Amino acid sequence: MAADPRRADLGEKLVALRDLATRLDVDTLVLREPANLTWLLGARVNVPQTLDTACLDVVVHLAGEGDPRLVVVTNAIEAPRLRDTELAGLDGTVDVAWEVVPWWEGRDARLPTGDRVAADRPAGELRSAADGLAALRRRLTSVQQATMAEVCRDAAAAATAAARVVEPTSTGYAAAGVLARELLDRGLDPVVLLIGGAPHLEAHRHPLPLAEPVGERVLLVACGRRQGLVASVSRIVSFGEVPAAERGAYERLLRVEQTFLDASVVGARLGDVAAAGCAAYAEQGFAADEWHRHHQGGLSGFVPREFPAHRDSDVVLEDGSVVAWNPSAAGWKVEDTTLVLAGGPRPLVADKDWPTLDVGGRRRPDVLVR
Template sequence: MADDSARRADLRDKVARLAELAARRGVDTIVLRDPAALTWLLGCRVNVPQTLDAACLDVVVHLTDGPRLRIVTNAIEAPRLRDTELAWLDGDGVDAPGTSWSVVPWWEARDAALPTTSGASVGTDRPLDGARDLSADLRALRRTLTPHQAVQLRDVAADTAAAASEAALGLEPTTSEYAAAGLLASALLRRGLDPVVLLVGGVDRLDAHRHPLPTAAALGRRGMLVACGRRHGLVASVTRIVSFAPLTTAEQDGYRRLLAVEQAFLDATRPGARLGDVVATGTAAYSAHDFDPHEWHRHHQGGPTGWQPREFPADPGSDVVLDAGQVVAWNPSGGGWKVEDTTLVTPSGCEPLVHDPTWPTLAVAGRLRPDVLVR
């Protein structure tokens, strides 16, 4: 299929990047064990359960005599991976590296099937006896999406936004936070998205709890839905607020001032910008728009994303330099309001991705930003 061919071609591109890294670091074999690195390489689900903590496979990338991949997994996961997640690897051998499998019994650790330093110079992203630590190099490598991944992320972001819209339209003031989370999870799953983060807050918790895990309490007059949807390993973050009564003038003003804070983050997000300087610009905007100058101390403001909800929360000391093809998600909050988007860094600036044309919007500095849905 055409899509499978595109995935194999994209894999070849990523393996070429790994080969360049291997040459710089003087290794001929790279072992990927970290879930974010595995999803970056393979574009599939690598976790059972669907968490971000441990993967059900490792990938050995042999870079001598032509690149070859070896999938190392156990006897439980191998049939499923071959039939579903990695079925697209079985191409004609022309547009993808050769692939082999090492399958161990479920009661044995996979480490014994991984290479050692005897006969090879090995680098890895998680501890492995005798291997060089390439974790920082691999994090930097995957931070910039391939063109194929950028297309995939746009689809993931649009579908995550549509799922949030669908869920919001099913809410009532009497809906419990748990039930709202169920509607959001259902809308994500129907679109083929894993709900890796689900937060819901009713009106009484919107300012006090910036990470409101759902409870049995009813939403009341206003509610907030927060989700991270994941597909092909790529993650999109979205926050949406629904009100069951018209906003007062003061409430409208508070939300618009927060969008002005977000604008400062987005305006500063461009190739060549130091991540910490973007944060400093954004956080300075709180006081400029009549928020407490320390409002940003109460919640992280976002950071690099793509393969995890956040690679790390960015702060003014973050020295990562942004480049085109990287992904960030900013989420300023204050006064009972929060706004969030997944944003692709482009050569001309940045492109917010989490947009649903059915959701009400406001124009802020030439960008369409989500408004509060009043029902």
Template structure:
């Protein structure tokens, strides 16, 4: 996903110029994925990257001449890119994840700290800054929050595949199967579609009412099952929640689920370019009481927020001031009385475009949008 590299370097060049910097050091997985589309992790369970990327503006890099990236910066400051990795990871990264990028390499022994090979000083900014770097975490988060056209297309494909994987897995679930076995099916379906499962949760029957983050257990499915996943490809993440009821839900259960979709609609209606994520959050949480839920229902679980390069950039709350921008990604996550709904949406000037869709999943129209219904049988 490097055909938009020039556009992204223009954005980084503008950030650097605004902050009076000539070098940016990207250390966070989200930042590296945003720039390169590459996987920078080794263990899925850690957010630590296995390499650092040094982006230097103005010709020769801080540690010698670097390769110029095409279309680097509108300011006329060409960019050079240097990857800093240890001797274990460098060959794999060079041959696979970063093979198409115009990079120089700094390779260190695996027993040495990569930090010693990174540039420092008043003209160097980083998203994970050391003591002699400028902190640009908030600046970089704002830059990567707005997807390029190419990234938006990739996210749509990731979301469609994650939805299809969840549908396939939940159709294979059966009564008596344990939550772990159901999680295995979901993992299989995600990996078959080249999606890394970065979040995986299963709730048999009504366990989801008590445990909002139900990691799988050996509990058997005897009535219904909830599957939850976050699938990642090219650094972009889709969030999916689906329910299967093996017995027809009661009218009261259907009513509760429908009211929860109305709460989600309030979040989505308030998700507009130019408003703050905190204002959209406040509109959504106010809808709980308006739709017959406990006024404090939202206290029991976070409601989502900015997504895209992380399952959640941070849990949004009423004091969150970051603006919702065109082509940003928001994933709301309302839940209540044992039910939950979740989707990733791309924010456009016309409103949020919901992405986690599968033609094989039953739907219901809520506030003019096609939303996932309960799968029965």
């Protein structure tokens, strides 16, 4: 059986954690944030999708010159499942111990404390490793980049399949069910599902599914997650030809997106990328304050958005950063998940079966007319 690339990738991340511990002058790091845990383990660390808490904690002991030692802290419900599925093979890759608590006890008492310990969710006098860990996970390793490309490809295919099934008479809930099924069939957990029917496209930027027919146009939005990595995708279906003026507005929006993508290069300050994209609305004939009506996206990777990017965002994009921009205007929206590389930005959410337009030398999603 071929080795799991996630396990081979673990060594690279443990080296990065040792460097972080050295900078913080600590011997032990405690990881509790779901995004940090999925970055380290390449695994599902949740039970409910809706909670910002994980079902395990990981303690990384880094003292001395020897190999790091991991302690997985979880409860008696989750331990067997984690051993058999999500973390299968971990014991053979690194020195790992399991601290299993009864389900009626919390895990906090089993976690280390002291002045040689830092955590991403520090309590009391414990030192914070939150910023350092966030910086590490915002630069994907080569293995994670390959996985992200697969996740985005499958998310795009799921959206295409759903778009060919939904009808004008489908309710928003039915359309969401189709999209969720297509994601799950491809091994993607649907962590965001939005369905915008024709009556609400211009007014509602986060359209939750409704129990009414979608009508003559529908927006399908999803974030699909596998091995912790998230692909964001938006697709629009028109049941009938799009009037020329409306199509023109969509194409102008794609040129707004082009500005975001063109600016997303290694070494760029995130706030400068956001400012350039926001300024493009007026340049493309939209209201200058159109960007006030919806956030424009930002850093992605292990969450749909780390935070909405704005002109004061001082994070610098690196080789391996991930951004997901989602400009919207006049009832239209476009979205992709893009890998920032030394050779330029690489949009990943593409499907050969979806119609495209050439915008600035890139193939970008067109409206699917049925």
